[in-house]
Amino acid sequence: xxxxxxxxxxxxxxxxxxxxxxxxxxxxxxxxxxxxxxxxxxxxxxxxxxxxxxxxxxxxxxxxxxxxxxxxxxxxxxxxxxxxxxxxxxxxxxxxxxxxxxxxxxxxxxxxxxxxxxxxxxxxxxxxxxxxxxxxxxxxxxxxxxxxxxxxxxxxxxxxxxxxxxxxxxxxxxxxxxxxxxxxxxxxxxxxxxxxxxxxxxxx
Amino acid sequence: xxxxxxxxxxxxxxxxxxxxxxxxxxxxxxxxxxxxxxxxxxxxxxxxxxxxxxxxxxxxxxxxxxxxxxxxxxxxxxxxxxxxxxxxxxxxxxxxxxxxxxxxxxxxxxxxxxxxxxxxxxxxxxxxxxxxxxxxxxxxxxxxxxxxxxxxxxxxxxxxxxxxxxxxxxxxxxxxxxxxxxxxxxxxxxxxxxxxxxxxxxxxxxxxxxxxxxxxxxxxxxxxxxxxxxxxxxxxxxxxxxxxxxxxxxxxxxxxxxxxxxxxxxxxxxxxxxxxxxxxxxxxxxxxxxxxxxxxx
Ligand code: SF4
Ligand code: SF4
Ligand code: SF4
Ligand code: SF4
Numbered sequence: 245x246x247x248x249x250x251x252x253x254x255x256x257x258x259x260x261x262x263x264x265x266x267x268x269x270x271x272x273x274x275x276x277x278x279x280x281x282x283x284x285x286x287x288x289x290x291x292x293x294x295x296x297x298x299x300x301x302x303x304x305x306x307x308x309x310x311x312x313x314x315x316x317x318x319x320x321x322x323x324x325x326x327x328x329x330x331x332x333x334x335x336x337x338x339x340x341x342x343x344x345x346x347x348x349x350x351x352x353x354x355x356x357x358x359x360x361x362x363x364x365x366x367x368x369x370x371x372x373x374x375x376x377x378x379x380x381x382x383x384x385x386x387x388x389x390x391x392x393x394x395x396x397x398x399x400x401x402x403x404x405x406x407x408x409x410x411x412x413x414x415x416x417x418x419x420x421x422x423x424x425x426x427x428x429x430x431x432x433x434x435x436x437x438x439x440x441x442x443x444x445x446x447x448x
Numbered sequence: 449x450x451x452x453x454x455x456x457x458x459x460x461x462x463x464x465x466x467x468x469x470x471x472x473x474x475x476x477x478x479x480x481x482x483x484x485x486x487x488x489x490x491x492x493x494x495x496x497x498x499x500x501x502x503x504x505x506x507x508x509x510x511x512x513x514x515x516x517x518x519x520x521x522x523x524x525x526x527x528x529x530x531x532x533x534x535x536x537x538x539x540x541x542x543x544x545x546x547x548x549x550x551x552x553x554x555x556x557x558x559x560x561x562x563x564x565x566x567x568x569x570x571x572x573x574x575x576x577x578x579x580x581x582x583x584x585x586x587x588x589x590x591x592x593x594x595x596x597x598x599x600x601x602x603x604x605x606x607x608x609x610x611x612x613x614x615x616x617x618x619x620x621x622x623x624x625x626x627x628x629x630x631x632x633x634x635x636x637x638x639x640x641x642x643x644x645x646x647x648x649x650x651x652x653x654x655x656x657x658x659x660x661x662x663x664x665x666x667x668x669x670x671x672x673x674x675x676x677x678x679x680x681x682x683x684x685x686x687x688x689x690x691x692x693x694x695x696x697x698x699x700x701x702x703x704x705x706x707x708x709x710x711x712x713x714x715x716x717x718x719x720x721x722x723x724x725x726x727x728x729x730x731x732x733x734x735x736x737x738x739x740x741x742x743x744x745x
Binding site for chain 1: 459462464465466467488489490491493494495496497498499500501502503504505507508509511512552553555556557558559560562605606609648649651652661662665690694695697698733734735736
């Protein structure tokens with residue numbers, strides 16, 4: 245891991261805001277945030293967020309790096325874009341939250357290992373990388389078992405009826421995962437993209 | 449007049465949303481649109497790829513698809529999946545707007561001898577139906593009007609919202625009050641109910657990941673549809689269809705409700721209204737909750 249945000253071990257980091265403005269996808273527009281709260285007010289999942297986007301953005305300005313990257317706000321966002329279309333300053337809030345989540349993953353915060361969304365993202369990308377396609381069965385299976393065997397069984401059982409319904413209606417197949425032909429090619433492209441990303445410490 | 453467009457079906461077309469893919473492939477040719485699939489297309493990363501892979505690697509997924517699309521021709525890329533549209537359009541527009549991103553992605557594509565110049569246009573199939581095909585052409589194909597069928601049109605969030613209010617908006621992107629779905633319903637001869645929650649979020653993949661956090665969102669949608677006396681809920685979004693349909697038993701168990709409302713794709717309604725085969729073309733056998741009323745039409 246390289247080129248990550250400054251001094252990852254400190255709870256407060258006054259350079260964090262600048263890091264976010266310069267490195268997080270869409271972060272430069274965050275400078276324009278006027279703390280109006282339209283984002284948090286329109287969030288359907290706001291009740292399940294510890295801070296909500298408005299407050300999170302204030303915390304970024306205050307340099308509260310650790311609190312930001314361990315906040316469940318970055319994990320609970322369901323990408324509905326309610327906030328983005330309402331923001332008077334056109335801050336690309338959803339993209340920023342996703343990229344902050346990615347930063348939390350790269351910096352290895354514990355919360356980023358435990359979050360449902362992070363586990364799911366990991367299972368999802370595993371399938372996308374390996375097969376070039378997402379196999380809904382494998383993704384949910386791997387996701388469930390990321391909680392351990394017992395919890396995985398429990399969650400799997402809870403969804404048995406759903407799976408059965410999907411099989412009956414031929415919306416879940418029983419054979420090998422669907423895969424693209426040029427798996428190698430895709431893996432090479434992704435590896436190179438990852439390398440470039442690490443080189444800059446950000447995407448673009 | 450017939451035209452060929454490049455088609456990005458998305459992973460859900462082979463799994464939970466086969467009936468969307470099937471019904472689209474049935475209704476588009478009569479409307480003068482031929483689909484040519486992107487060669488060996490890959491997953492777009494949906495809304496979580498970014499979190500695990502990062503911005504550039506996630507964008508590289510769409511870049512490969514776009515490179516393959518461009519290699520086949522300059523025609524517009526159309527996709528029926530909200531998340532596929534979001535990712536592919538976003539990456540395409542970002543490539544057009546940033547020389548650096550374009551350079552980085554081409555460096556990645558270059559390792560396998562591919563490239564992409566950002567010259568394509570990515571569109572949602574619903575937008576194609578509204579702006580290119582047009583409602584009149586749709587009406588002209590209706591042989592069996594769905595008279596008396598009460599439809600709650602559920603647009604969901606990602607189909608029209610992400611680019612509304614931005615310089616990347618396609619003409620049809622809007623978030624306040626999209627009417628296209630109701631227009632489709634009416635074009636099929638059915639009744640479009642005033643479903644106020646049309647752009648509310650269903651929670652997306654949260655219902656799979658953490659049902660405790662998301663199922664109440666679906667419950668609220670179902671409540672409103674039930675109050676209006678909906679025979680079916682119609683939606684353009686693969687994940688919405690699956691979510692709103694599949695979790696009804698679980699929601700009933702958790703909240704003591706008794707929902708049993710069929711959830712179909714707009715394209716399934718069109719296939720039936722066009723007089724096509726309800727099973728082979730509309731894929732109505734692939735809905736978990738069957739609509740007897742629709743099957744009997
Ligand atoms: S809506 Fe925009 S300007 Fe208002 S607080 Fe949220 S991000 Fe800031
Ligand atoms: S995109 Fe995320 S943060 Fe924004 S309103 Fe939706 S759930 Fe909330
Ligand atoms: S958004 Fe969903 S359907 Fe579209 S490619 Fe990605 S995983 Fe597949
Ligand atoms: S599945 Fe739900 S969350 Fe995703 S686009 Fe559709 S409505 Fe929005």
